[in-house]
Amino acid sequence: MTQLILGAGGILGSALTRHNAARKIPCVSAKHADLDLCDPPAIEAALDRYVPSCVVNAAALTAVDLCETERERAFEVNAAAPARAAAACRRRGIRFVHISTDYVFDGQLRRPYREEDFARPLSVYGAAKLEGERRVLAADPSALVIRVAWVFDCGGRTFLCRLREMLFSEETLRVADDRTGNCTYAPDLAEAIEILIARRASGLLHFANRGELSWRDFADALVAEARRLGRPIRCRKIEPISSASLNLAARRPPYSVLDTSRYERLTGRTIRPWRETLSAFLRE
Template identity: 40%
Template sequence: MKAPVILVLGRSGLLARALADRGGGDIVTAGRPDFDITQPGASERLLDQLRPAAVINAAAYTAVDRAESEPELAFALNRDAAAALARACARAGLPLIHVSTDSVFDGAQDRAYRESDTPRPINVYGASKRAGECAVLDALPSALVVRTSWIFGASGDSFVSRLLGWAEGRDRLTIVGDQYGRPTYAPALAEGLLTLARRLLDGAASSGLMHLAGESVLSRAEQARIILEAAGRRGRAATTVIPVPSSLRPTPARRPLNAVLDCSLALRQGLALGPFRNDLEPTLDGLLGSAASGAQSGA
């Protein structure tokens, strides 16, 4: 019996690539330049053409700082296009998983954020993603909105790849030490989303909100130290990480200091993602080569 086809929107993104890799022949991806989710009627036409069994929406405007000067574009993709997709799925009777973010919270809380906590975004990106969550669930109450955090992997842009670039040729690097979150390995997240999509198809998954992110809780500076230590084992020159407060590294968009998601609901459903150190190894293998080959080349 042929496996059901799951449509993934957001073809070129880090998560969409991981979903395509993990899902193999069960996955069809759609994205620019062939498909523009922001165009009127685009979602209906795509669903009519492909007739998938379920949809995972990994398409998003994710340029957090640029969103401050491009709010219309951020809301067009993260709210309006997501709502149009949800309406199209509702008409077609299709299960939908919509991927969201920890940035819907303000970061002022002194514990991890639960699904039941009230979102209070502090930047345009977070506001557009929160508006998208509401629009999706309004249009399709049976949808599942999955919030995640700090996605990284070997096949696209992430904090890991950017940090390696920043550290090149430098013996010291200042990184904010008061922003905390759960780094999430894209392939592991993809596996979890595919499991949820199949459960939705079987009627075995609930709708609403779920937090799904990596096991480790780290500050950005702690994450940077771990990355650069592992890069050193691959022949990269040592770079010392100097933690600094966010107030000394202002950015156009404010970031929540506490972006830690409580993933207890996912854990109770058997969805446990791994620790950062373990998931970093295959990421750096892809970006820099293995630790063994790095040590040999540096000998």
């Protein structure tokens, strides 16, 4: 019952690798340098060599702003290649799990987004990921596509990941406070993936830690938790700024909270609130 992880060097891929090792789930973790999602013969050969029961595609081009100028590459890595991998898995009877994003939404709703809500991406990254969802499910209707939001864990490169380091190196943190979403602690997502595979879940579903927040809320809570744990942080002040002042190339949804009730109904489990993940995040 081997699991093959694609993109195993990223935030989610690393968390899945650690999770599977701790849970003794047999697993082959393939980093980008070991196995390129965009190399169909290599993917087919890996499926035939490792004969996994399940492939988790944690590989993606996640540099949201870069995607604006690298449109072709964004669609190849985030849409065409996952669909080819899903088709190769389907031909062999291998389950395929793919990850997508809250950035498929335009942020105009004022209640949490459900799986069936209309998706209208504001960025090339979001458009490519939406195309990826559709093409993966067309190639393999029994595939599972999990939309997640603001993934964080120790060692990652996203803003929330870097905030953890910045607490110890910067006196003032300038953090945007005008976008509302969810965050997803990668170890919790890794556990959810194990549960969903065991339940043979398929189709589209949302997963993120409970509770909505802005990046500033995350920074405030992280500082409070670090102080509670007695960590020697340097940060003394958090300065709220607007997302516009960051001059980012890609537009992001102002509101992209995910409704995770389908996951909770399907698994009978309640996802823990994001604030409860912070002490583990700081301790790692």
